[in-house]
Amino acid sequence: MTIPRMAASCPYLLDSIHAFSALHLAAVETDNRASWLDHAARYQSQACAGLSRVLPEMSPQDYEPAFVSSIIIMLFAIGSRVLSLENQPLDPLLVVLEARTLISGPAMLFSRINEGGVDAQLDGWLCAPDTQESLESGKHDDGGWMITRNRGRNPVENTRVLFNLHKDIMTSLARLHLIIDTRKGSDQPIYSDTWQQLQQAIEPWPKIGPHGGPLAWPLFLSDKFSSLLQHGDWVARVLFLHYGIAMRLLCHRWYVRDWGRRLVSATLEQLDEIPPEWEETISWIRRAVARED
Template identity: 60%
Template sequence: MPTRRSHTKSRKGCLECKRRHVKCDEGIPKCTLCRKRRLECSYPPPNEDADSPQRSSINQDDLESNTALTGELPPATRMLEARLFHQYMTSTYHTLAQDGLSANHLSLNVPRLATSFVYLLDSIYALSALHLASVEADNRVPWLDAALRYQSQACSGLGKVLVDITTQEYEPAFVSSIFIMLFAMGYRVISVDSKPPDPLSLVREIRTLISGPAMLFDKIVKGGFTAQLEHWMHVPDTKESLPDGTHTKKIITSLDRLHTTIDMDKGPHHSTYRVNWQQLYQAIEPWPKIGPQGGPLAWPLFLSDEFLALIQNGDWIARVLFLHYGTAMRLLCHRWYVRDWGRRLVLATLEPLDDIPPEWVDTISWIRQAAERED
C-alpha cells in the first residue's frame, strides 16, 4: 500500500498561494512566489486559516490562551513584529520628532513604556507598518493589511484600559492615543481611497480622535505625579523642521481680511465666528512654532457643534473659515501621515459649490490655488 504523501502546503501562507494551492514561504511583507510574479501579497488575519472553514469560529480568547501556554508565536508573526519594531527604532520615530521636542522620548521612553503595555506596543507596530506602506509602494497592500490588524488590537486594548484607567496608565495611554490618531489620519491618504472624502465627517472624526490625547494630557499635567515624559509635555518652543513662511503669511493676511468681515457681521452667529476664527489664528500665527494650541493639526478639537452645523447649512463665513483650515494643513504636507490631506479636504469642500457669492470669489480663488499648488 503506497504511503500517503505528507501535507506540504503552508497553513499560514498568503491568500494568493492558497488560491493557487502552492506552498508559501510566508515571507514578509511579500512571499517569494508573489514577489517573483509581481502579485499583491496579503495574509489572512492571525486568527483565520483559509484551509479550515471552521477555524474562524474558534474563540479568540482560546487562541490567546494557547499562545500563552506554549509561549510561542508563529515564526511569521515574530519576524513581522521584529521588522516593525526595527522600522520604528530606525525610521518612524524620527518622522514624529520635531525641533525642540527631544527624539529621546520617542526612541527611549516610549519603547520602554511599550515593554509593559501591550496596547502601546500594538500602536507602535500599527504606525510603523503604515509608515512602511507609505515608503514601499510595491508592498503597500500587505503593509496596510498588517497595519490595520495591529491598529485594531491597539484600539481594543486601549478601550479596555480607558474604562477604569489608573495613573500608571496615563502616559502609555496618552502616547498610544496619539499614535492611533496619526494612524487614522495617515491611513486615509496612504490607502488612496478612491471615494471622495466627506469633509465634515473627516473633521468630526479627527475631533473625536484628538479629544482622547487631550483628555489624557490634561490628567497628566494636573496629576501631580512624576512623569517619564514630563519634559515632552512641557516643551514651549516646539517647532516644525520645514517652515513655510510665505504660505503662512498669505494665510494670516487672508484671515485678517476675514476677521474684518466677521467684525462687520451683526447676525446671531457673530460670536461663533469670532471664537472659531481666533482658535484658527492662534494655531497658525506662531508658525513654525507649534504654539500652545497644538498647531493646525489640533484645530478640530476646538470646533463647536454649532460651527459645524453652520458649515453643513451652507453658511459662507463658516465655510470660508473652514477652507482656511484646509490651506493651513498644507504646512504639514511634508509629514508622511498628512501629505495632501489639506488639499483633499479643500477640493472636496469646493467640488459641490456652483454659485459663489461675488464677495467671496477672490478668496475662494486663492484658496483653490493654494490647495492645488504642488509641493
Template identity: 50%
Template sequence: MATSHPFLLDSILALTALHLASIEVDNRQTWIEAASRYQSQTCAEFGKVIAEITYDQYEPAFVASVFIMLYAQGFPVISRETHSDALSQVLEVRTLISGCAAIFTKLNDMGIEGELGGWLSNPDTEENLYSKSQNKGKIVQSLDELGSTIETNTSPNRTLFKATWQFLHQAIGPWPKIGAHGGVIAWPLFIAEEFISLVREGDWLARILFLHYASGMRLVCNRWYVQDWGRRLVHATVQPLEEIPPIWRDTISWMKEGIEQDQTILAYRSADGN
C-alpha cells in the same frame, strides 16, 4: 513602556507599519494590511483599559491615544482613500484629539511624574521648513481680511465666528513654530458644535473659516501622516459648490490655485522618487 503595556506596543506597530506604507510604495498594500491588523488590536485592548484604567496606565494610555489619533490622520492619505465628506474626516480626528487632551488633563490633575517630560511638545519647536513658507503670508493676510468681515457681520453667530477665527489665527499665526495651542493640526479641538452645524448647513462664513483651516494644513504637509491632507480638504469642500457669492470668489480662487500647485509638486516628487 510598551513592553509592559501590549496595547501601546500594538499602537506603535500600527503606526510604524503605516509609516512604512508611505515609504515602500511597492509594498504599500502589505504594510497597510499589517497596520490595520495592529490598529484593530490596539483599539480592542485600549477600550478595555480605558474602561477600568489604573494609575500606572495613564501615561501609556496617553501615548497610545496620540498614536491612534496620528494613525487616523494618516490612514486616508496613505491608503489613498477618497471621501466626499471632508468635515466627517476632521470630526473623527477631532474626537481622537479630544481623547488625547482628556487623558493629558487627567495626568496633570493627578500630578503623575513619569517618563513623558522630554516627549511633550515645546511651543517653540519649529516645523521642518521645505516647501510651504511662501503660503503662510497669503493665508494670514486672508485670515485678517476675514476677521474684518466678521467684525462687521450682523448675524446672531458673530460671537461664535469671532471665537472660531481667533483660535484659527492662534493656530496658524506662530507657524513655523508649533505655538501654545498645538498648531493647526490641533485646531479642530477648539471648534464648537454650533460651528460644525453651520458648516454642515452651508453657512458661507463657516465654510470660509473651515477652508482657511484646510489651507493652513497645507503648511504641515512635510509630516508623513499629513502630506496632502490640506489639499484634499480644500478640494472636497470646494468641488461640490455651485454658485459662489461674489464676496468669496477671490478667496476661493486663490485656494483652488494653491491646491493645483500642490498637485503639481506632488506629481513632480512622485516622478522624482521623493
C-alpha cells in the same frame, strides 16, 4: 527611549507603535503597500481594543501610556486615509468631526496628567510649544514624495514656498477677520471664536505653538460651528477652507502629505454659486490649493 520602555510593559501601546510603523513602511515601500497596510490595520485593531479595555478604570499610572497610544492612534487614522488604496471621495464635514473625536481622547488624558500630580515620565516633552517643524523632508526616507512632486526644487526652495504660503494664509485670515467683525447676529461670536482658534493654531508655524498647530484645530470646534458648516454657512465654509490650506503647511509629514489639498478640493467641489463678497477669497483659495508644495 522613554516611550519604547513604556511600551515594553504596555501591550496596547506596543501595538499602536507597530501599527504606525507598518503604516510608515507602507508610505516608504510602495511596491509592498498593500501588505504593510494589512499589517498596520491588524495592529491598529489590537491597539484600539487594548486601549478600550483600559480606559474605563484607568489608574494614574495608565495616563501616560494611554495618552501616547491615543496620539499614535489618531495620527494613524489620518495617515491611513492618505495612504489608502481606495480612492473614495472625501466628506469634508465628516473628516473634521472624526478628527475632533480622535483628538479629544489625547486632550482628555493630557488634562488628567496635568491635574493628577502624576510622576510624569514624559515631563518636559509634553509641553513643548517652541518645537519647530522639520521642513527639510528631502533629506529623509519619507521625503521622496516631495522630491517627486517638486523635481528640481531643492529643500531650501521647498521651505521658502511653505513660508510664503504661511504668509499668504495669515494675510487672508486678517481680511477674513475684518469681514467677521462687520457681521451682526447671534452667530457672530461663533465666527469670532473659531477664527481666533484658527489664527492661534496657524500663526506660530513653523513652531508647533501652545495649541498644537493646525493638526489640533478640530479639537476646539463647537457643535454650533459644525452645524453651521453642515448647513452651508459661508463664513463657516471659508474658515474651514483656511484650515485645509493650513494643513498644507504640514505636507512634509509622511502621514499628512496632500491631505490639506484633498480636503480643500472636496469642499470646493460642493460649493454652489459663490456670493460676490467671497469671490476674491475663494479665488485665492483655489490658487493656493493649485500651487505646488
